[in-house]
Amino acid sequence: xxxxxxxFGGSSVADxxxxxxxxxxxxxxxxxxxxxxxxxxxxxDTTDELLDLAGQITEDAPAREMDILLTxxxxxxxxxxxxxxxxxxxxxxxxxxxxxxxxxxxRYGKASIVGVVPERIVRAIKDGQVAIVAGFxxxxxxxxxxxxxxxxxxxxxxxxxxxxxxxVCEIYTDVDGLFTADPRIVPNARRVQRITYEETLELAAxxxxxxxxxxxxxxxxYNVPLHVRSSFSNKQGTWVADAPVGDQxxxxxxxxxxxGVAHDRSQGKITVVGVxxxxxxxxxxxxxxxxxxxxxxxxxxxVSSQATGLTDISFTLPExxxxxxxKAIEGARxxxxxxxxxxxxxxxxxxxVGAGMRTHPGVSAKLFGALSAAGINIEMISTSEIRISxxxxxQDLDAAVxxxxxxxxxxxxxxxxxxxxGTGR
Amino acid sequence: xxxxxxxFGGSSVADxxxxxxxxxxxxxxxxxxxxxxxxxxxxxDTTDELLDLAGQITEDAPAREMDILLTxxxxxxxxxxxxxxxxxxxxxxxxxxxxxxxxxxxRYGKASIVGVVPERIVRAIKDGQVAIVAGFxxxxxxxxxxxxxxxxxxxxxxxxxxxxxxxVCEIYTDVDGLFTADPRIVPNARRVQRITYEETLELAAxxxxxxxxxxxxxxxxYNVPLHVRSSFSNKQGTWVADAPVGDQxxxxxxxxxxxGVAHDRSQGKITVVGVxxxxxxxxxxxxxxxxxxxxxxxxxxxVSSQATGLTDISFTLPExxxxxxxKAIEGARxxxxxxxxxxxxxxxxxxxVGAGMRTHPGVSAKLFGALSAAGINIEMISTSEIRISxxxxxQDLDAAVxxxxxxxxxxxxxxxxxxxxGTGR
Numbered sequence: 090x091x092x093x094x095x096x097f098g099g100s101s102v103a104d105x106x107x108x109x110x111x112x113x114x115x116x117x118x119x120x121x122x123x124x125x126x127x128x129x130x131x132x133x134d135t136t137d138e139l140l141d142l143a144g145q146i147t148e149d150a151p152a153r154e155m156d157i158l159l160t161x162x163x164x165x166x167x168x169x170x171x172x173x174x175x176x177x178x179x180x181x182x183x184x185x186x187x188x189x190x191x192x193x194x195x196r197y198g199k200a201s202i203v204g205v206v207p208e209r210i211v212r213a214i215k216d217g218q219v220a221i222v223a224g225f226x227x228x229x230x231x232x233x234x235x236x237x238x239x240x241x242x243x244x245x246x247x248x249x250x251x252x253x254x255x256x257v258c259e260i261y262t263d264v265d266g267l268f269t270a271d272p273r274i275v276p277n278a279r280r281v282q283r284i285t286y287e288e289t290l291e292l293a294a295x296x297x298x299x300x301x302x303x304x305x306x307x308x309x310x311y312n313v314p315l316h317v318r319s320s321f322s323n324k325q326g327t328w329v330a331d332a333p334v335g336d337q338x339x340x341x342x343x344x345x346x347x348x349g350v351a352h353d354r355s356q357g358k359i360t361v362v363g364v365x366x367x368x369x370x371x372x373x374x375x376x377x378x379x380x381x382x383x384x385x386x387x388x389x390x391x392v393s394s395q396a397t398g399l400t401d402i403s404f405t406l407p408e409x410x411x412x413x414x415x416k417a418i419e420g421a422r423x424x425x426x427x428x429x430x431x432x433x434x435x436x437x438x439x440x441x442v443g444a445g446m447r448t449h450p451g452v453s454a455k456l457f458g459a460l461s462a463a464g465i466n467i468e469m470i471s472t473s474e475i476r477i478s479x480x481x482x483x484q485d486l487d488a489a490v491x492x493x494x495x496x497x498x499x500x501x502x503x504x505x506x507x508x509x510x511g512t513g514r
Numbered sequence: 515x516x517x518x519x520x521x522f523g524g525s526s527v528a529d530x531x532x533x534x535x536x537x538x539x540x541x542x543x544x545x546x547x548x549x550x551x552x553x554x555x556x557x558x559d560t561t562d563e564l565l566d567l568a569g570q571i572t573e574d575a576p577a578r579e580m581d582i583l584l585t586x587x588x589x590x591x592x593x594x595x596x597x598x599x600x601x602x603x604x605x606x607x608x609x610x611x612x613x614x615x616x617x618x619x620x621r622y623g624k625a626s627i628v629g630v631v632p633e634r635i636v637r638a639i640k641d642g643q644v645a646i647v648a649g650f651x652x653x654x655x656x657x658x659x660x661x662x663x664x665x666x667x668x669x670x671x672x673x674x675x676x677x678x679x680x681x682v683c684e685i686y687t688d689v690d691g692l693f694t695a696d697p698r699i700v701p702n703a704r705r706v707q708r709i710t711y712e713e714t715l716e717l718a719a720x721x722x723x724x725x726x727x728x729x730x731x732x733x734x735x736y737n738v739p740l741h742v743r744s745s746f747s748n749k750q751g752t753w754v755a756d757a758p759v760g761d762q763x764x765x766x767x768x769x770x771x772x773x774g775v776a777h778d779r780s781q782g783k784i785t786v787v788g789v790x791x792x793x794x795x796x797x798x799x800x801x802x803x804x805x806x807x808x809x810x811x812x813x814x815x816x817v818s819s820q821a822t823g824l825t826d827i828s829f830t831l832p833e834x835x836x837x838x839x840x841k842a843i844e845g846a847r848x849x850x851x852x853x854x855x856x857x858x859x860x861x862x863x864x865x866x867v868g869a870g871m872r873t874h875p876g877v878s879a880k881l882f883g884a885l886s887a888a889g890i891n892i893e894m895i896s897t898s899e900i901r902i903s904x905x906x907x908x909q910d911l912d913a914a915v916x917x918x919x920x921x922x923x924x925x926x927x928x929x930x931x932x933x934x935x936g937t938g939r
Contacts, residue, residue: 105570139590145530146594147601154600157608158593161586165564168583169571175579176572183582187612188657209657232613232634 091256092214093118096128096224096246100263101320102166103133111261111320112173115219119179124214126253128224128246129170131162152197156226156236160186163223163242171221181219184209186234189220190252191227191245193235200227200235202244202307205252214253222249240301247304251311257334258313260300261320266327267292267299269499270350274487278494279501281348283328288348288442291476295440296353305329346445346452347497352490353438354483356386357408358469361418363428366393366400373425374402374418381417383410387438387471387478399428403469405480408434436468437486440478441493453477459496465489516681517639518543521553521649521671526686526745527591528558530598536686536745537598540644544604549639551678553649553671554595556587577622581651581661585611588648588667596646606644609634611659614645615677616652616670618660625652625660627669627732630677639678647674665726672729676736682759683738685725686745691752692717692724694924695775699912703919704926706773708753713773713867716901720865721778730754771870771877772922777915778863779908781811782833783894786843788853791818791825798850799827799843806842808835812863812896812903824853828894830905833859861893862911865903866918878902884921890914 095115102108111129119125139158143150150158167183174181190206213220224242229235237244243260250258267289268278284292286309293302299317308315314334318326328334364370371390378385386405393400406414415432418425446452456477460467465488469480481489494500520540527533536554544550564583568575575583592608599606615631638645649667654660662669668685675683692714693703709717711734718727724742733740739759743751753759789795796815803810811830818825831839840857843850871877881902885892890913894905906914919925 105567108571142530142590142594143597146533147597149601150597151600154593154596154608157589157610158597161589161593164582164586164589165567168579168586169567171579172568172572172575172583175576176574183579185582185659234610 090122090124092124092126092253094126094128094246094250094253094255094258095261096242096259097130097261097320098242099130099133099136101261102129102170105169108132108166108169108173109176112170112177114320115170115174115181116177116179119219125219126210126214126249126255127170127219127221128242128249129163129166129221130224130242131159132166132169135162135165153233156197157234159236160223160226160234163225167221167223174219174221179219180217181221182213183221183223184213185223186226186245187228187232189222189249191222191248193227193229193237195229195231195233195235197235199238200229202227202237202248205248207249207252210249210253237303240303243301243304244307247307247311247313247315250313251307255313257316258308259316259318260304261318262299263319263321264299265319265322265324266317267297267329267349269348270490270494271297271352274352274490275350275494275500277500277502279499281327282325283330283333284348285331285444286329287475288444289329291440291442291473292349292351295442295476295478296351296355296438297349300329346449347441347443347499349442350490350494350497350499351440351442352486353440354436354486355408356405356436356438357411357432357434358403358405358436358480359411359414359418360401360403360431360433361425361427362401362431363397363399364402365426366398370400370425371402373421377417377421377425378404378406378414381410381414383407383414387469387480389469405436405438405469435483437481437483437489438478439481439486439489439493440476441497442476444475446477447474455496456493459492460489463488463492465492515547515549517549517551517678519551519553519671519675519678519680519683520686521667521684522555522686522745523667524555524558524561525688527554527595530594533557533591533594533598534601537595537602539686539745540595540599540606541602541604544644550644551635551639551674551680552595552644552646553667553674554588554591554646555649555667556584557591557594560587560590578658581622582659584661585648585651585659588650592646592648599644599646604644605642606646607638608646608648609638610648611651611670612653612657614647614674616647616673618652618654618662620654620656620658620660622660624663625654627652627662627673630673632674632677635674635678662728665728668726668729669732672732672736672738672740675738676732680738682741683733684741684743685729686743687724688744688746689724690744690747690749691742692722692754692774694773695915695919696722696777699777699915700775700919700925702926704924706752707750708755708758709773710756710869711754712900713869714754716865716867716898717774717776720867720901720903721776721780721863722774725754771874772866772868772924774867775915775919775922775924776865776867777911778865779861779911780833781830781861781863781905782836782857782859783828783830783861783905784836784839784843785826785828785856785858786850786852786854787826787856788822788824789827790851791823795825795850796827798846802842802846802850803829803831803839806835806839808832808839812894812905814894830861830863830894860908862906862908862914863903864906864911864914864918865901866922867901869900871902872899880921881918884917885914888913888917890917
């Protein structure tokens, strides 16, 4: 008997029939002798509909009210799921973030969990109930409702699993797990059986959309084994853990060097042309950028022209942060003394991730060789210990992903993945 | 400067435009120098849509989960209203029943308020904020969400007004106040300027739909002046209070004998034919009926037939309670020893209400005379100190209301009422 936390996203509870399907899976897990805690997102498009309503009323909603509005969606789905489980003969109770003891700071819209006090969940489990918890929400020290921002429901599930010392946190999605690349781009991508937290973090940070960064960080910190799997099948998915879990066997062969190829087309590139190549220039620039709250990623500074003493600095950032950041840099023109400011949103980023590259030299060379052979130009490069990222033209990105996937022998013999589309929050 | 509690029903906040209109009225009231607390229902059809979703999943939803589900509607409308008020330049914060301190017992679906501890509302008012409170909901001793049942939002508003010692509780609706009869039946019905709690209770209990019985009971117990008025105009509506409020003048003329004519076509009549006319028969019958939880209203027992020693007992009850009650009586046939059981759902009930009838004899005679002159047969009669009710055929009810309205000089010289249709909860 194990304690299992199961998280279902919005596409898994999009309508009454989907909720009944989720209920069957929960009841099966319970009847197999497990204690079950379920975390749900809002049904399908509920959140978008609520955002649309708010948008009809104001462009400038107070963040506290926006959080109260958005958390209504999970209350609906959790109550309906409790009813569906009850209808199938098991006992279930639903709990809001506040009731489940999800305590956060007061940053509405992007609150951080500061503690989990799941007394009621523990009591429900002891009482033989399935406990259903609203994802994405908590309560702050003022007893006001907060939301956890993007990936919030995953984070709720992992935080609860950590607090309850659960045996596994199952993240249900509409694909069979994590793949060596997005199967929509690489149809013969392979499902990954097990992957470390660190690799998963790199993949999530660089465009892979199945798991959210914050949830993986939480799982790593508290060593919660994640099982990413499909809500449409009973197949094993991908385990995220630093060691084999339960009766899993240590892989017979040596671990693969590369665990996956992520891609990201949501970034833009800002180039500040002709800044003085003197100490402090970059510091000034990135102070201005930080004040605009942009999440910058890659930075490249060109070699200075000896003739002019000027240089160019380029950096990438989420497209959503582009306009505000450009405005901030323009506002600081006198101080930064640049010649020209350029913005390019037609870039794509490819990231190759694998813990094995620490001990295998030549990975970069092979990557650059594969892209060169495919005729794809590299515009920027950045690396970490277990990741190499390159920026290409956006229109070259799919071809780049396929070329690299093949070059590193990641292609499966036949297509396994079925992509259903849509992601929860 | 006054403290005003304003309650807006579902039809007043049906869409973004309606919410903006309500926000304007709230801001006007605030800018006129008042402290304002607002109670809102769920938007338009939200509650029906949630009930429909639950119905797709189960016929037998746990009551606790149903309450969590249904209270999502008010969270949505209250947050949107706070945004709309903010957009118009005033400050507002929304509060769930739990946050507003609405404490109830644990009877999910029809909870009673056991206390109101509106600390946060008081703080919000002191801080110059408009406080918006979710109607229809509270929290029980287990920190679980409860709903107050039909008329719940009115009850929330009156309970808050009592706890805050508000100067007035304004109930906004889609008509201009309480009328001497339903303007859809009597187009020249008059708006009532002021009416006592007791009369309002009798009208609400006997079919008038503008105010809910529980809210009026609460208002009477705590002496909260109610102002029932239209959200579509700035006209004075009807004041429900036992004495003139504020700068209202005591009416110059003697109070009218009759304050209104209510009608109700939602009742059915059960007749138990041929029961032994011996002590205990009625007691046995109504024990059975009470066990079926029917809300019985009028009871008539015929004079016994001397030949047979048998009699008939008729009583009225809400049509919704009909099937279960009939089943219970059939189940007790051996004990009750009746000959036959009849059910009639084609009845109508007319109730004439007026505190003045205490001191004016002859009201019954005038009522019966008016119905007789209109050729309408009376099937049952019941009276209280300030009310006379009669049962007629359902198809005669409208004509009966008009005849009585005219006979008691209630007709206005011209039509004032505009009926918009639809009621909130």
